[in-house]
Amino acid sequence: MKSAVAATVTTALPAQPQHGAARAKVGEEKNKEADGDDRVILHFDYDCFYASVIENAHPALRTRPLGVRQKSILATCNYVARTRGVRKLMPVAQARAACPDLVVVCGEDLAPFRDASRRLWAFLRGAVAGARTERLGLDEVFLDVTAAVVYNRALLNPNALRDSFFHLSAEDPERGFTFDATRFAGCVHPPPDGQGEQHAGAGAAVLDDPVRVRLMLASHLAGYLRRRLEEDFGYTSSGGISTNKVLAKLVGSVNKPRNQTTLLPVQGENTIQEFLDAHQIREIPGIGSRTSSIIADHLFPPGKAVRAGHQEPEQQTPSGITVRDVLRYPDMSPALLSRILDRPGAERGGGKKIWNLLHGRDASEVKEAGVAPTQISVEDTYMARPLNTLPEALRELSVLATSLVRRMRADLTTAAEELTDPSSAGSAGLPLGTQQKRRWLAYPKTLRLSTCAHPGKSGSVSSTSNPSFSRISRSQPLPSFALDLGRPCAEVAERLVREALLPLFRRLHVGRAAGWNLALLNVCVANMVPVAGDGSSGSGGGAGGRDISRMFRTQGERLREWSAWDDDATTTTTTTTTMMSSPSLSPPRDRNDLFDGKAEGGAVANGGSEEKNDVEDAGSASAETELWAVDDGDSDSDVGWEDEDGDSVAQQRCAACGHVVPTFAMSAHERFHAMGD
DNA sequence: TGGGGTCCT
């Protein structure tokens, strides 16, 4: 995978912004069969997120075993509970049996979790200039921090690595943190002490490897961000640092609660493939249960004898087939994999994609999520008492519809900041001072209703292989009255039921007036169309409108914001070489060394258990387009880096502008002035 | 055995 002399960083960029699609294509080609070592990706996973949200609202629960329930299972539980034998996704009854004093909290309403997730996400989005952030579910975030890391690598001072300063913005030299560039923050994946290692620690010959230096920098960035998440927001997290999304995410789970892991290449060894080889294929993100079982069935046809080569039953995740098993299979190849997975409806590049994942290659980009979701759905299940009559169904539909309308208003509108004159505001019939004008950021074009019949009640199917019985759905255009902000949610919802959802329901269940045995109802709006004049919403569903402004915020533009050259031929090589010879690129002292003095959990406490203080703090603080290029073609490391000895954060005042700047930021700061033209 | 999401066909 990794070649010793990669030197591929994409800082040299065309002068003009590129069209998003064009840029993506270039990216694909570049990553096609190449290393894909040219990015730096962070993955954060908030530890037992739902439980943490509850704990932050009720700090007294922090020390008690806590489970968060949805219907009859625990969506998650805190680590105290896990100590007592409680597991994620465990039935509530079983959990109580294992831990009688378990505190169980209902988590069926996702609003508090959604709010907390958005607050953390807003912080991360604004934290690193030029980074892209992508949310996965409510509790995971990817960041592409390539630009910031490349920039900071160019600024490393080989004479004072221990007192390095990481710039979070090229625009504001004071924004950042100090760190020790002679070591990684947190854990690294093949552990330096590892028995097999004959390299001296994590060190020696390796630091002339630019990938490794970037990962070292990224580990400190990840450590800093996680510390902020914990200290400022009360959420601990696990982090993974690597060169693409799948590896970052995978390696993040190596040291799970409240820690982080950097996956580093080791020269002359294929440590990344070894890391992957040991995983069950089902554990690789992107390889789901369907693909897993198809592969398993092909490699070891169900009729035949059990695998001989495997000594242990290994009662872990399903199938037991590892990445190594697949790759070592006779004549295994992308083509064979494609044939195995080929079936009607299969994804086109599917085989090749899986093949790449099995090798740790993942060219997918970190996608900046729009402020508006592309879909909003509300659902409820009725396992215990399936719906069979129209009055029941209508009652539930109206509950769901009310909640849907409320969510549309919460997630798809924003405060209207138009400079409306007081008289026109008053004419809307609301008190002047308290008027909450909202306007749509994006509006859905489609309304969809889905149902699902009860698996066991009337029909067949009890198979474990059946992942919840399949849904059926019907959709229609969303009536425009659904967008009327002047009426109460419940009123809009009732009309929605009568005029849209009921007809959809009849289309779903033609010919039967009752007795459907419905175990699930789902109401969904989709196909969001951004409102013209606002650049912040989801992907255009139809021909409606494309979000032009977002298409220009491509990776190229982000990199240009930082734009320090990463040419290994220049002074940076000196930097890294010198770095190597520095006393120790020591192994992490300890697995939990990141937050030294701190005793136990966040302590943010969040004051009283104030119920809701919500509403849109999410919008602000995103990384602005700070378009200025630090051209650091030369001059770098020697000039301006005297033998500064000051232990902690030495500062200087800039003669040009009077800003107080950390000494290690001074060089960058001066270039800032030089740039100004 | 939940209550959500995304993308592709």
Add this chain to the structure above:
DNA sequence: AGGACCC
């Protein structure tokens, strides 16, 4: 409209 994937 459905299926695959993710949490």
